[in-house]
Amino acid sequence: MGNENNTKIVLSTLRYKSSPIVDNMVDVGLSQTSKESVEFDRSNTIDLAQVFENERQASSTFRPVTKITYLFKNTYYGQTDYKPFTENLYYVNALTSSRQSCSNSNPVYWSGYPLYNEFDLMRTDNNVVGYTTGSNNHINFIGTSASSYNWNFFISYPYDNINKTLKAVEPKTNTTLNWTAFDGIPFIINASTSNGQSLITFRSVCRHGLSVGEFVYLSINYNGQSLFQVYDLGDGDYGSDEYVFSISNLGYTGSTFYDGTNGTFKRVIDENNYQDTMSEYYIRRHKIITNPQDAMLVNAGFELNPFKVIKQYEPSGLTPNKVSRISVKEGSQSYTLSFSKDISIDDLVDNQNRPITQLFFTFQWIGRFGWTSSPTYPSVNPYIALKSGFDFNLPLNNGQPSDWWDNDPQNLTPNAYTSIPTISYAVNGQTFYYNKPLVNGDTLDGDFCEWNDYEYTERVISDAYHKITYNYEHFDINITGQAPAANPLGYYYKPHNPIKIRDFSSYIEDGDPATVSEIPDYAVFSKTNGTFIWRDIYTYGFIDTDGIGVDYPFLNGVHYPFTNTIFRVIPEGASTPLSTINTVALPTTDECE
Amino acid sequence: MSVNKFKIVKTSTDKYIDIPVEIKWDFYGRDDSIDKIQEDIIEKVIGKPKDFELARFQNKKYPNNNETSVNYNFYFYSADLNFMNTAIPSYWEANYNSEGFSDKDIYYTTKPFQKSFFKLDFYDTKDGKTQKNYFTVILYANQSLDELKSISTYLPDVNISVPRFKLDFVGQQKEGYFFYWLKSREFLNIDTFYMSAKFFNGSTGNFVKMLNRNQGSNELSGNKYGFNGEKYFYYKVKLDYSDYTYQIFDYVNGSDIRVGYESKPINWYEYVNPS
Numbered sequence: 001m002g003n004e005n006n007t008k009i010v011l012s013t014l015r016y017k018s019s020p021i022v023d024n025m026v027d028v029g030l031s032q033t034s035k036e037s038v039e040f041d042r043s044n045t046i047d048l049a050q051v052f053e054n055e056r057q058a059s060s061t062f063r064p065v066t067k068i069t070y071l072f073k074n075t076y077y078g079q080t081d082y083k084p085f086t087e088n089l090y091y092v093n094a095l096t097s098s099r100q101s102c103s104n105s106n107p108v109y110w111s112g113y114p115l116y117n118e119f120d121l122m123r124t125d126n127n128v129v130g131y132t133t134g135s136n137n138h139i140n141f142i143g144t145s146a147s148s149y150n151w152n153f154f155i156s157y158p159y160d161n162i163n164k165t166l167k168a169v170e171p172k173t174n175t176t177l178n179w180t181a182f183d184g185i186p187f188i189i190n191a192s193t194s195n196g197q198s199l200i201t202f203r204s205v206c207r208h209g210l211s212v213g214e215f216v217y218l219s220i221n222y223n224g225q226s227l228f229q230v231y232d233l234g235d236g237d238y239g240s241d242e243y244v245f246s247i248s249n250l251g252y253t254g255s256t257f258y259d260g261t262n263g264t265f266k267r268v269i270d271e272n273n274y275q276d277t278m279s280e281y282y283i284r285r286h287k288i289i290t291n292p293q294d295a296m297l298v299n300a301g302f303e304l305n306p307f308k309v310i311k312q313y314e315p316s317g318l319t320p321n322k323v324s325r326i327s328v329k330e331g332s333q334s335y336t337l338s339f340s341k342d343i344s345i346d347d348l349v350d351n352q353n354r355p356i357t358q359l360f361f362t363f364q365w366i367g368r369f370g371w372t373s374s375p376t377y378p379s380v381n382p383y384i385a386l387k388s389g390f391d392f393n394l395p396l397n398n399g400q401p402s403d404w405w406d407n408d409p410q411n412l413t414p415n416a417y418t419s420i421p422t423i424s425y426a427v428n429g430q431t432f433y434y435n436k437p438l439v440n441g442d443t444l445d446g447d448f449c450e451w452n453d454y455e456y457t458e459r460v461i462s463d464a465y466h467k468i469t470y471n472y473e474h475f476d477i478n479i480t481g482q483a484p485a486a487n488p489l490g491y492y493y494k495p496h497n498p499i500k501i502r503d504f505s506s507y508i509e510d511g512d513p514a515t516v517s518e519i520p521d522y523a524v525f526s527k528t529n530g531t532f533i534w535r536d537i538y539t540y541g542f543i544d545t546d547g548i549g550v551d552y553p554f555l556n557g558v559h560y561p562f563t564n565t566i567f568r569v570i571p572e573g574a575s576t577p578l579s580t581i582n583t584v585a586l587p588t589t590d591e592c593e
Numbered sequence: 594m595s596v597n598k599f600k601i602v603k604t605s606t607d608k609y610i611d612i613p614v615e616i617k618w619d620f621y622g623r624d625d626s627i628d629k630i631q632e633d634i635i636e637k638v639i640g641k642p643k644d645f646e647l648a649r650f651q652n653k654k655y656p657n658n659n660e661t662s663v664n665y666n667f668y669f670y671s672a673d674l675n676f677m678n679t680a681i682p683s684y685w686e687a688n689y690n691s692e693g694f695s696d697k698d699i700y701y702t703t704k705p706f707q708k709s710f711f712k713l714d715f716y717d718t719k720d721g722k723t724q725k726n727y728f729t730v731i732l733y734a735n736q737s738l739d740e741l742k743s744i745s746t747y748l749p750d751v752n753i754s755v756p757r758f759k760l761d762f763v764g765q766q767k768e769g770y771f772f773y774w775l776k777s778r779e780f781l782n783i784d785t786f787y788m789s790a791k792f793f794n795g796s797t798g799n800f801v802k803m804l805n806r807n808q809g810s811n812e813l814s815g816n817k818y819g820f821n822g823e824k825y826f827y828y829k830v831k832l833d834y835s836d837y838t839y840q841i842f843d844y845v846n847g848s849d850i851r852v853g854y855e856s857k858p859i860n861w862y863e864y865v866n867p868s
Contacts, residue, residue: 042627042631044631044635046635046638046639048639051639055642059642063646122763123763124763124764126761126763126764127764140659141659142654142659142661143661143662143761143762143763143764144651144654144661144762146762146763293836296649340648340649340776340837555642556642556643556644556645556646557641557642557643557644558644558646
C-alpha cells in the first residue's frame with residue numbers, strides 16, 4: 001500500500017457539524033507503482049462547466065463595480081463676499097440684494113445655497129466664466145479632474161483593530177458617556193420595574209446585540225461579581241430593545257447600581273466559560289489599496305434617484321454679475337464606479353486574520369473648491385479639517401451638534417479628527433483649504449465593531465461617519481451676524497461602503513487537528529468546546545438555503561462583483577428660510593373654516 | 594543489459610540458455626507525469642482564460658496648460674472641381690454646405706444630416722496593404738460645434754452645426770472622447786495606432802476620405818494626387834497603458850508633434866479625386 005502513511009481515519013461524527021454515524025471502510029489498494037502505458041491511447045472528457053468552475057474558484061482577482069445612488073439635500077444657505085462664490089449661488093435674497101446694489105448701499109450680501117456642483121460626485125461646471133474659466137477665476141478647471149474635485153473614491157479593506165477613546169450623549173438621561181472601544185459598550189443605569197419585578201436597567205448609545213438569557217460582563221462589580229444575566233430588553237419605547245437591557249434586581253444593596261452609574265459592558269454567551277465566550281470590541285481600521293486616479297466614475301445610463309432636480313432661473317437683473325443663468329440646487333444623477341486597477345486578494349487577510357470576504361468602496365470628501373474646511377481650529381500642524389465619528393455622535397443635543405464635533409480648543413476631542421491633513425492654496429487674495437487625497441497604503445478608521453470567537457462572527461455596532469463643515473471665512477451659514485459657531489452644523493457621510501466578495505458559512509465547523517484534516521489556518525481554539533472552530537468559506541456561485549453566499553459574473557479570468565450603493569450626504573440641521581415654507585394658516589373662526 | 598559469454602558444446606541432450614533481460618528503470622511516478630502532460634495538453638487545447646476587458650483611454654493633459662480636450666476640425670472642398678489644379682487652401686471650408694446640406698437642413702436637423710457622420714478608423718500600421726482596422730470612433734455631424742448664422746432675413750441668427758468638434762471629459766461633447774481598447778497587452782500588444790478619417794454623407798450615401806493636409810497646401814500643391822498616402826492619410830495615436838491615456842501626433846514632417854488642443858486642432862481636409 002503505497003500511501004499508507006497518508007491515511008487518516010476520522011470518526012464519521014467528527015467530520016462535519018451534524019454529520020451522521022456511518023460505517024467507515026478502508027479500501028486496501030494493491031496499488032502498483034507502474035502501469036502499462038499504451039501509446040496513442042489516452043482519452044479525457046473535457047467538461048467545460050467543470051473547467052469554468054475550476055477557473056472561477058482558482059481566481060483571486062476582482063473588478064468590483066457599484067452603482068451609486070447619490071442622495072444630497074442642499075440644506076444650508078449662507079452668504080459670502082468672495083466674488084466667484086457670490087456669482088455662483090442659488091439665491092434666496094436676490095431681490096433684496098439687487099435693490100441694495102442699485103442703491104449703492106454697502107456691503108451687499110448675496111445669500112443662497114451653494115450650487116449642486118459643489119457637492120456632486122462629478123462636476124459639470126467646466127466652463128463658467130469668472131469661476132472655472134476666464135480672468136480672475138477661482139480655479140482653472142481640468143476636465144479629467146471633474147470626478148475628483150469634490151470626492152475621491154477608493155477600494156479599501158479592514159486590516160487591523162484599534163482602540164480609541166469615544167464619547168456620546170445618552171439621549172434619555174442626557175448624560176455624556178466617555179469610554180474606550182476596547183472596554184466594550186457604554187451604559188448608564190436607570191432603575192425600573194417590569195410586571196412587579198424590580199430591574200436594573202442599562203441604557204446604551206449603541207446597539208448592544210444582546211439576547212435575553214445571555215450575560216453581560218460589567219466594568220463595575222457587586223462584591224466582586226461582574227457577570228450578570230440579561231433578564232429583559234427595552235423599556236417599552238419603540239426600538240428600545242436594541243439599546244436598553246435589564247438585569248433582575250435581586251436586592252442588591254449599596255451604591256453599585258445607583259441611578260446614573262455608568263460604565264461599560266461586554267457580551268458573554270456562556271457564564272461557565274465567560275472568558276472564552278466574551279465579545280471583543282474595537283474600531284476597524286481600513287487600508288486603502290487604490291489611488292485616486294484608479295477610480296472611474298461615469299454617469300449611470302438611464303438611472304436617476306427618485307427625487308426631482310431642483311433648479312431656478314436667475315434673471316440677469318437679479319444676479320451680481322448681471323448674467324442670467326439657471327442654478328441647480330439639487331440634482332438626481334446616479335453614477336457607476338469602477339476601477340482601472342485589478343484587486344488581487346491573494347496576500348490579504350482581514351482584521352481577524354481571516355481571508356478577505358468583503359471589500360469597501362471608500363469615499364473621501366476633498367472639497368477642492370474650498371467652500372469647506374474652516375481654518376481656525378485646531379491650531380495644529382498639519383491642519384486637519386475632516387472629522388470622523390460614529391452614528392451615535394450624529395443626533396443633535398439640545399438642537400446643537402454633539403460635543404464630539406466641537407472645534408473649540410477647550411472642548412476638543414482629538415479622536416474626532418481623521419488623519420487627513422488639509423492643503424491650502426491662495427487665489428484672488430484669499431486662502432482656501434481642501435483635504436489631501438488619500439493614496440494606496442494609507443489607512444482610515446472605520447466602524448465600531450464586536451467580535452465573538454465563540455460565534456466566529458463580527459458585528460458592526462456603529463457605522464463610521466465623516467463630517468463636512470463650511471469654511472465660515474468664505475461661506476457663512478450663520479447669517480444672523482453672530483460670531484462663527486465653534487461647533488457648526490454640517491453634513492455627514494459614511495466613508496466605507498461594503499461589497500461582499502465571498503461569504504462565510506452560516507454554520508460553525510469544529511474539529512480536533514488530531515482527528516480532522518484540513519483545519520484552516522484562520523480557525524480559533526475554543527476552550528469551551530476544546531476544539532478549533534471556524535466557518536467555512538463558501539465557493540463562488542454557491543448560495544445556501546439562508547441566502548448566504550455570492551454569485552456574480554466571472555469572465556476574463558476575473559470576478560466582477562457588483563453592488564448598489566446608496567450614498568447619502570446627511571444634513572445635520574437646516575436653515576430653510578421661512579418665506580419658502582408653505583404652511584397652512586391656523587383657522588381664525590373655527591376648525592371647520 | 595549485460596550479456597554473459599556462453600559456450601555451447603554439442604551434446605545429445607537439449608540445452609537451455611537463460612538470457613537475462615534486466616530492466617533497470619521503473620515506472621514509479623510515470624502515471625503522475627502522464628496526468629500532468631494530459632492537463633497541459635488539455636489546457637493548450639481549450640486555452641487559459643484570456644482577459645478581453647476594455648480599458649478607457651482618455652486624452653493626456655497637454656503640457657504647459659490644463660487643457661484636456663481634443664479638437665477636430667473638418668474641412669470640405671467648396672470650389673468647383675475644375676479649379677482643383679489651381680486649388681488654394683481657402684477652397685477647403687469648415688462647413689457642411691459643400692456636402693450638399695443647406696443651413697436650414699442643418700438647423701432643422703433633417704434626416705440625411707442626422708444620419709451623416711465622421712468615421713475615425715484606427716489601424717495598426719499606415720501601410721494600406723497590410724493594415725488592420727482595430728477600432729473605430731464615430732462622430733455624428735449634429736454633435737459638432739455650432740456657429741451663429743442667418744437662415745432667414747426675418748429671424749434672428751441661429752446656431753448651425755459646423756464640422757468642428759471639441760471633445761472633453763465633461764460637457765455635451767463626450768461621445769468619441771474616450772478610446773476603448775484592450776486592457777491587457779497579452780493578447781494584442783499594440784500601443785501605436787494610425788488614425789484615418791472619412792465623412793459619410795447621409796444625403797448622397799457617399800463617403801469622402803480625409804487628409805491631414807489639403808491638396809492646395811504648399812506641401813501637396815505640386816503633387817495633388819500622387820503623394821505618399823502613408824504620410825498624409827493618418828495621424829499617429831499613442832496609448833499609454835500606465836495611466837490609460839492617449840496622445841495624437843502629426844508626424845508628417847518626420848517628428849511627432851502633439852496636436853488636438855484648441856490652438857492646434859486635428860485638421861482633416863476632404864481628399865478630392867482626380868476628375
